[in-house]
Amino acid sequence: MSQHSQKQDQHSVGIVGAGLVGCVAALAFVSKGYTVTLFEARDDPNNQVERNLRSINLAVSNRGIRTLKEIDENLAEKVLEHVIPMKGRMIHDITGKKQESQIYGLNGECINSIDRAYLNKILLQELKRRNVKVYFQHKLVRLSNMDKHPAIETINSTGEMERFTFDYIIGADGAHSQFRYQLQKFMRMSFAQEYIDMQYIELYIPPDPKKKFAIDANHLHIWPRHDFMLIALPNQDGSFTSTFFSPWSVIESMQTGEEFVQFFAKNFPDALELIGEKPLLEAFEKNPRGSLMQVSAYPYNSPNGKAIIIGDAAHSMVPFYGQGMNCGFEDVRILMDLIDKYGIDTAFIEYSPQRKKDLDAICKLALDNYYEMSSKVTNIWYLAKKKLDYSLGRVFKNKWLPLYTMVSFRDDIPYSKAIEIEKRQTKIVSNVQIGVITSLAIYGVYLAAKLCDKKR
Amino acid sequence: MSQHSQKQDQHSVGIVGAGLVGCVAALAFVSKGYTVTLFEARDDPNNQVERNLRSINLAVSNRGIRTLKEIDENLAEKVLEHVIPMKGRMIHDITGKKQESQIYGLNGECINSIDRAYLNKILLQELKRRNVKVYFQHKLVRLSNMDKHPAIETINSTGEMERFTFDYIIGADGAHSQFRYQLQKFMRMSFAQEYIDMQYIELYIPPDPKKKFAIDANHLHIWPRHDFMLIALPNQDGSFTSTFFSPWSVIESMQTGEEFVQFFAKNFPDALELIGEKPLLEAFEKNPRGSLMQVSAYPYNSPNGKAIIIGDAAHSMVPFYGQGMNCGFEDVRILMDLIDKYGIDTAFIEYSPQRKKDLDAICKLALDNYYEMSSKVTNIWYLAKKKLDYSLGRVFKNKWLPLYTMVSFRDDIPYSKAIEIEKRQTKIVSNVQIGVITSLAIYGVYLAAKLCDKKR
16 A cells, blocks of 8 residues: 655645535635645546436535635636526426416526536636646545544555545545545444435436527426426526436336336426437436435534535435535535634534534425425415515515525525524515405405495 | 355355344344354454453343244253343432332343353354354455345455355444445435434442342342433342443543542442442543444345345444343344245345334333433332332233333333333323322312311
C-alpha cells in the first residue's frame, strides 16, 4: 500500500465523492485557502460515453445559487448560462387536451432546470482550473487514524491500495455513503434509511422539429394522477427529461412494454404522443427502475471535529421538492459561515446541532410534496387556499410568504423557520376560508329570509 | 482467491457469525439435515485468554430454552446445568441497609443467569461434535452471486481471500452486522440504528470466602437510582457480574477513579463494600465504556428468499428486558417452524411479515423497561399496580397474566400479543385503583359527615 501525506503550512482537506456536493465543497475549501484532494469511486465523467439513466433532472434554485455565488460569482454565472428557467408547474389533465399553468413565485421567480452530468462537468473543470487533484476510480475502503490525521484508504481500478492522510476529511459520497458507514465505526451515530414504496423510470421527450420545445419550455410539466404521476423538465436542446413515478405494485402489474403503452394511452395520452409508442415501449424494457429512499443521520461530525458528512450522505431525500442538491449546497455554505465564525475545528462540531432541525424539516417537506404534486394540485380546496395565499402574498409583500416561495426562493429563511411561518399562515388562511364560508352561509340565510318575507 | 463450493444432495447453508444466535441457528439447520458452514471474524473463544469486559451477563428464559429443547433436549439440559436461577429482583435502597425482594413469576418461575462466553463454548462444542465446520478469523468482506448460489467472500488473518457458495445464507453477526450491510446492496431494506444516551461499565463482585455468595444468589440485584442504576447477576463460582448504567453526562462528569468511588459511597454504599474501593477505582480506569444501541431493519430477507438476517443483526435491543438472546433464539425456532410448514424458500420470505410486529414489540418493551428498572420499581403506584396485577394473576390463573410473566415465561404468547393483553389488563387495574380511591374518598366523607353529626 502506498502512503501519501498532505503536510503543508495550510490545512489539508480530503473529500470523498466528486459528485455535485463534493465538488462544491472542494471549491469552497480551496477558496478559503485549504489544500483539497477529492476521491471518486467512478470514472471521470469526461470519459463516460453512456448516459446515466437514473438522474431525475435537477432544478437549481435560490439556495443552491447563493452557495455558488459566495464561492465565485463567475462560477454561478457560468452555471446559470446553461439552465432553463421554469416559472411554474404546467398541469396536464387526463384527456390530454387541457393544460393549466400554476406560477411558482409571487414576483416571477423561477427554478432552473439543469442536466446533472453537465453541471458536474462544469464543477470538475473549475476544480481542474484551480489545480485541485481529483482521484477518479479511487474507491474508499476504510477510514483510519481518526484521532490525529484522519486517513482515507482507497482501492483503485487495478486493485492497488493507497492511504492518504489529512487534517480534516469530508464525506459527500451520496445516499449509500461508504464514508458514513466507516465513520460509524468511530462514533455513536444514529442513522435511518427508509425506502418509500415508489419506483421511477426515466423517459425522454425529443425536441420538436419545428418549434424546438414540443411543450412550453418554461414550466415543470406534471401529469398528476393521485397514485402515480409523470413529470417532465426541459433541456437546452429542446428535449425534455421525463420521469414516471408510481408505487412498485403499479409498475410490476405490467408485464410488457405494450401494457405500459396502453397504460400511457389511458392516463397520459398527450405524453404518449410526445414520447412516441416505440421509444416508450423500449424505455419500459431497457431503462432501470430507480428506488426512492430517505436517509437521516445524527450527529454529522466525529466528536473530535475531524470528519463530517454533508449532502445526500447525511440527508438523502425524495426528489419532490427539488431541494436535494440545493440543500446539499446550502450545507457547504452553512459550514463555511461557521468556519468564518468559529474556526474549522469548532465549526465541524457546531454544525450538527445547528443544522439538524433544518435538514429534518426539508426531508419531511420533500416527502409531503409527493402528495401535493400527485394529488393536491388538482384539489379545489388546495387551489382556493393557494390562490388566497398568493393574493395575501402580493398584498402584504414580505409579510406574507407562501411555503414554496420560502423554500425555493428565500435562502435567508431556514427550512425549519419556513415550516413555522407556514403553520401560522395556514391557520389564518383556514380561518379566512371558514370566515368566507360562514359569511356566505349567513348571507344565504339572509336572502332566504328576505325571500320568505316577500312571499308573506 | 480460493473457491469453495458446497454441492451435495442436501441443501447447503452458510451462516455468518458464530456467536450465540449463529451457533443455535447452525445446530437447528444441522438437525434438519442441512449441510452447515459457519464463519466468524473473531478467534475461537477456546483460544482466547482475555475476558471480554463488555458482556452484560445473560438471563436465559423460557423462549430461549424452548428453542434449545426443540433442537435437542440434551443440549438444553447441558445448558441448564450451568445456570443460576433468579426468582426475582432484589432492590437495594440508598442507605445500603435495606433489600426488598420482588418475585418475577406467579408460580416460582425463574430467569437463569449464565455467562455468555461459557454458553458460547457449549454451543461450539456441540457443533464440533456434529462435525460442523466453523471458520474462525474469517471476516466477511462481500456477498455476491445473490441470484443463484449466494457467495460469502471472506478475508482471513493472513490476508487470504476466499469465496464460499451456498444454497442459502444467514446473517447472525450482531448489531454492527457486515452481512446486513452487504445484503442492503441487493435489496431495498429499511434500516435504523439509534444510540441511547447511556453507557455501561462492567464491574465485579468477588465470591464471599465464607458464604460463597456475598448477596442472595437467586435474585437479579438492582440499585435503582432513577437517572442511573447498578445491577448484578450471579455466577456459578459465587461471584457476581455487575453493570453500572448511566447517561454519558454522568460518567463523563467524573474525572478520576476516586470520584467514581465517592459516587458509589454516596449512591451504592453496600455495593461499594461488595466490590471494594481499589477494584472499583481500577475498573473505572481500565474497563471500557459500552454504548447502547437499538437496531431495526425490514424486511429481514432478500426478495428471492436466499438470504436472511436474524438475532441482533436484525433487531439489536437494549438489555433491560433480558430478551436479546432469547428473542434471537426464538427467531431460529420461528424460522424452523416456517420451514416445516412451507419449505425453506417460502419460509425465508414468510418470516419477515410474520415476525416484524413481535420484534418491534420487544425492542420497544426493552427500552421502556429501563424506566421500570431504574425508577418505577420504587414507585408506590407502580408497586400497588404490580401487587394487584399479581393478586389477580393468582386468582384468575391463566386468564390474568402480568406482562413480565408473558414476556419471560410464556413462549406460547408472541411479544406483540403480550403487549395487547397487558394494555387491556392495565385499563382494568387502573379502573380498580380509581374505584378503590373513590370508595375510600366516599367513606372518608361519610366518616366526616358522621363526625359532624355527632358534634351537633
